[in-house]
Amino acid sequence: MIHFKEIAKIMGALLLLIAVLMVPAVIFSIYFGEDPWPILVSMCISSVVGGIFFFSFSKQDQNIRKREGYLIVALSWVFMTLFGMLPFILSAEIKSFQDALFETMSGLTTTGASILTDIEAMDKGLLFWRSMTQWIGGLGIIVLTVAIFPLLGIGGIELFVAESPGPTSDKVHPRISETAKRLWYLYVGLTVAATLLYWVGGMTFFDAINHALTTMATGGFSTKNSSMAYYDSAFIQYVAIFFMFLAGTNFTVIYFGLIGKFKRVLQSDEFKTYAFALLAFSVILFYPIINKGGVDYELAFRKSMFQVVSLVTTTGFVTDDYTQYGQGATFVFFMLLFLGGSAGSTAGGIKFVRHLTFVKNSWLEFKRLVHPRAVVPLIINGDRVTGRIITHIMNFLLIYLLTFVIGALVLSLMGYDLPTSLGAVATCLGNVGPAIGNVGPVDNFAFFSGSAKVFLSFIMLLGRLELFTILILFTPFFWRAN
Known part of the structure; x- marks a missing residue:
């Protein structure tokens, strides 16, 4: 039977964590002289409900099996969305339930689609919480919670398997909690680095931290109505390209690169395919942009590369209206929506490892047809x-x-x-x-x-x-x- 009490306990832990993560949004609200009460009340509601769930079933110590793992992951996104939308509703910045649901789900799933027509008119505290929802969803709230589950007396291997993005589960450490911790250390470190570079590039600190949160989450929420097009800066756009590329890369590959295990990086067929595809599509789409006229070669290539990296990594930042470069280019950009980043990254989509497996296996199938008795394995x-x-x-x-x-x-x-x-x-x-x-x-x-x-x-x-x-x-x- 399914251990519902254990699931309730974990939902309580998640809600308590959500309440804690709302604290920076409250600080920004106070700093900018705004009304912090919508976020404070949301924190209180999340804390009370989470505390009731967690402490009522704190003595539960049943093992989490696959069925509980799937239920916990699915329910956690529902609970996070329902409680994460409270600041928007209580502030009346987003008036309808459907709009608040859409905006919060878009944040937590790092989609970046928005119903807001004037982002810059929203309170800064709410804007920060909006960006924070993407950062939370980027690597997965479950992976974060797995990292602290040993402190709660809860095992987490089934949760990690159920939530981890992509079909592979390469681990940087044999213990699942250590893997989650190291991935989050890397995630936080890259977010801090992106914040500093955006800041140095000319963004305000508030804009820099918001864009860093949503860049590393491959989410794409911006504090500006015109997204990254607001910043007419080659430096900022190249910083965004670099960190979007990293965010769409398998985090274990980044980890092995940082500790000097470059052989492991070069052995990754998915990483090589991912990097080559980004470059190839950037070159292909360079031509319709330059033919449109009005831009030099560097700007045309930057526009092409930015939009390709943004769409393939499922970030969704915008510097240009790519539908203005002809139907052929528009169709190519539409195709990019189906690629996705690397497995084990914060990106969404199908993932390159699946495309690679499909293409390689299809190619080998022709060989198997010619040599039906031969053993032709698929190697990745x-x-x-x-x-x-x-x-x-x-x-x-x-x-x-x-x-x-x-x-x-x-x-x-x-x-x-x-x-x-x-x-x-x-x-x-x-x-x-x-x-x-x-x-x-x-x-x-x-x-x-x-x-x-x-x-x-x-x-x-x-x-x-x-x-x-x-x-x-x-x-x-x-x-x-x-």
Whole structure:
């Protein structure tokens, strides 16, 4: 049977953690002379509910199995969204439940799609909390909680497996809690570095820390209405490109690079494919930008590389309206919504390792047809990929495609035009932000109906937790007793 009391205890711990993470937003509210009470009341509500859940079941010590792991991950995103949206609702900055749900889910899933039409008019404390939701969701609140679970007397291996982005689970340390801690140390360190460089580049400290939070989370929320286009600075844009690239890289690869194990970095087929693809698409899209005229070569390449890195890493920052460079370029940018970053990164999307597995296995299938008796293994990162993993990836790709098609069909039936429906579902499922149609890089999602926003929020959750973690809850055998 499922240990619901243990799940309630963990939900309580998560809510207490959310309350603590609201503290910086309160500080910024007070510093800028704003009303801190909406965030303070939200902290109190989260603390009280979290405290009741946690301390009522604090003596629970059942082992967390796979079923509990999936439930905890799914419910944690629901709880974080419901309590994370309280500051927006209590402040009346976002008036409707559907809008607050969409904005908070977009933050926590690091999608970056927004319903706000005037971001700069929002209180600074709320803007910081909005950015913080993306930073929390970036590497996953579950991984953070796994790092502190030993202090709570809770084991965390099943949670890490259920939440970790991507099909691989390379570990930098044999103990799961140590892995989570080291990943978060790296995450925090890179966020601090990005903050300092943005600040040096000319941003205010407030803008610098907000953009650093959302860059490393590959989220894309900005404190400016025009996103990164507001900063007409080559330095700032190159800093953003660099840290978006790092955020879309497998964090274990970054870790091994930092400790000098460069052989491990070079052995990563996914990293090499990821880096090559970013460069290749930047070169391809350089030409329609330069042909448009009005820009020099450096600016054209910077525009191309920024948008390619932003979309592939699912960050969603904008420096230009890429739909103005012709239908061919627009279609290429639309295709980038389906790539995703590396497994084990903060990026969303399908992930390069899945694409790499699909392409390599498809190529080897031709060889198997010619030599049916030959044993032709699939090798990635120097290791043989088992048939079970290949099947899992193929199933994922098929379900991802079906989800995209069905989602676009649902929006179309709601009355939205086809380009907008395709773009909205693609960008929400891939946790990207901008797309095509009426949700292009200079548009937002405010025009969608309340029901459409709730539907797209669910699509964002599906994409962030990589389909299976959510869809498995709708299968009858998941709930059957052992």
